[in-house]
Amino acid sequence: xxxxxxxxxxxxxxxxxxxxxxxxxxxxxxxxxxxxxxxxxxxxxxxxxxxxxxxxxxxxxxxxxxxxxxxxxxxxxxxxxxxxxxxxxxxxxxxxxxxxxxxxxxxxxxxxxxxxxxxxxxxxxxxxxxxxxxxxxxxxxxxxxxxxxxxxxxxxxxxxxxxxxxxxxxxxxxxxxxxxxxxxxxxxxxxxxxxxxxxxxxxxxxxxxxxxxxxxxxxxxxxxxxxxxxxxxxxxxxxxxxxxxxxxxxxxxxxxxxxxxxxxxxxxxxxxxxxxxxxxxxxxxxxxxxxxxxxxxxxxxxxxxxxxxxxxxxxxxxxxxxxxxxxxxxxxxxxxxxxxxxxxxxxxxxxxxxxxxxxxxxxxxxxxxxxxxxxxxxxxxxxxxxxxxxxxxxxxxxxxxxxxxxxxxxxxxxxxxxxxxxxxxxxxxxxxxxxxxxxxxxxxx
Numbered sequence: 346x347x348x349x350x351x352x353x354x355x356x357x358x359x360x361x362x363x364x365x366x367x368x369x370x371x372x373x374x375x376x377x378x379x380x381x382x383x384x385x386x387x388x389x390x391x392x393x394x395x396x397x398x399x400x401x402x403x404x405x406x407x408x409x410x411x412x413x414x415x416x417x418x419x420x421x422x423x424x425x426x427x428x429x430x431x432x433x434x435x436x437x438x439x440x441x442x443x444x445x446x447x448x449x450x451x452x453x454x455x456x457x458x459x460x461x462x463x464x465x466x467x468x469x470x471x472x473x474x475x476x477x478x479x480x481x482x483x484x485x486x487x488x489x490x491x492x493x494x495x496x497x498x499x500x501x502x503x504x505x506x507x508x509x510x511x512x513x514x515x516x517x518x519x520x521x522x523x524x525x526x527x528x529x530x531x532x533x534x535x536x537x538x539x540x541x542x543x544x545x546x547x548x549x550x551x552x553x554x555x556x557x558x559x560x561x562x563x564x565x566x567x568x569x570x571x572x573x574x575x576x577x578x579x580x581x582x583x584x585x586x587x588x589x590x591x592x593x594x595x596x597x598x599x600x601x602x603x604x605x606x607x608x609x610x611x612x613x614x615x616x617x618x619x620x621x622x623x624x625x626x627x628x629x630x631x632x633x634x635x636x637x638x639x640x641x642x643x644x645x646x647x648x649x650x651x652x653x654x655x656x657x658x659x660x661x662x663x664x665x666x667x668x669x670x671x672x673x674x675x676x677x678x679x680x681x682x683x684x685x686x687x688x689x690x691x692x693x694x695x696x697x698x699x700x701x702x703x704x705x706x707x708x709x710x711x712x713x714x715x716x717x718x719x720x721x722x723x724x725x726x727x728x729x730x731x732x733x734x735x736x737x738x739x740x741x742x743x744x745x746x747x748x749x750x751x752x753x754x755x756x757x758x759x760x761x762x763x764x765x766x767x768x769x770x771x772x773x774x775x776x777x778x779x780x781x782x783x784x785x786x787x788x789x790x
Contacts, residue, residue: 431710500705
């Protein structure tokens with residue numbers, strides 16, 4: 346399938362304009378339906394492009410099932426780490442310096458996306474690099490045969506997933522998806538691997554960057570599915586339980602076996618649904634399309650999308666309960682609802698993730714993870730500071746110059762609108778060029 350098929354799919358997803366006889370409410374309703382139809386269709390197309398990465402993760406899942414599950418740790422190894430009802434933590438994996446570095450990068454995402462979009466690409470590269478390193482650390486702990494506690498994997502997995510998720514809400518991530526869908530032909534997996542490029546200045550390079558990022562995301566989802574299935578089965582054989590019992594976080598402390606089973610089942614369903622849907626979308630578009638008529642094919646695709654993305658639809662429906670006057674005050678522009686939904690979901694996830702990770706460490710009695718003395722912690726902490734401090738400095742200079750902190754309202758490829766007023770052309774040529782880059786990064790292609 347090439348560009349022609351993709352463009353044809355986009356044309357089929359768009360609705361006809363409202364008729365002259367339609368009233369204001371009817372036209373508004375049709376417009377809302379049209380937006381959500383295009384959005385769901387885009388999700389489906391994106392899943393098709395990411396389906397091949399889901400296919401590549403299958404060997405990792407098989408290795409976890411047939412190799413990692415047989416690597417039983419020695420009892421003496423865990424005895425040496427036990428400390429009362431807790432244990433001595435691995436400061437080189439999730440020490441205070443590493444956690445602070447991650448939190449600072451997460452905070453940088455919100456400042457960059459809404460205030461300094463010209464800095465997105467370097468930050469996004471840093472986030473994906475960090476999530477890749479975290480995923481490698483998880484695999485080393487899993488296949489290393491050393492004593493690793495269940496809660497340690499949960500902390501690392503949560504950190505890696507949140508880092509990867511925040512990288513996906515940037516405008517640059519939307520540009521990469523659009524370039525992969527509209528400007529780069531769908532090619533074979535072998536051809537895509539041999540022509541891999543890491544250049545965000547060209548559609549082909551952006552598509553290569555997206556492929557690498559997607560592979561990391563699929564590895565996280567594949568590992569999460571295997572991990573939660575193991576925990577759901579009830580035996581903490583691959584990883585050790587906390588001496589006085591493993592405590593999990595789900596907006597409260599969960600210690601009993603029944604609660605752990607419920608959380609494990611929920612996480613398993615989410616991980617498998619996302620992973621299998623993208624794999625199914627890839628198979629569906631490459632093979633199943635030729636088996637059915639166009640009408641049956643479209644109906645099956647709509648059912649598949651509706652089932653998997655029902656929670657997203659429910660969240661979106663909640664935002665429609667907010668009065669329009671509130672929306673316009675908080676996020677001026679026609680894209681206010683969409684921006685509010687994305688911002689609130691991401692910000693709530695940020696707060697919950699920081700609180701959840703810290704509470705997991707406290708509830709499970711993990712010690713020696715509140716210092717920054719080791720070299721392994723200083724590097725991530727420095728990366729977090731390097732990501733945040735230049736952003737704060739640029740915002741401070743804007744404020745001291747009497748300029749608005751938020752760029753002028755403009756739209757990007759994802760349809761999100763940013764609030765603000767036009768920036769005056771004052772300052773050095775470098776500063777003026779940076780402000781112009783911020784405005785251009787938020788404009789429609």
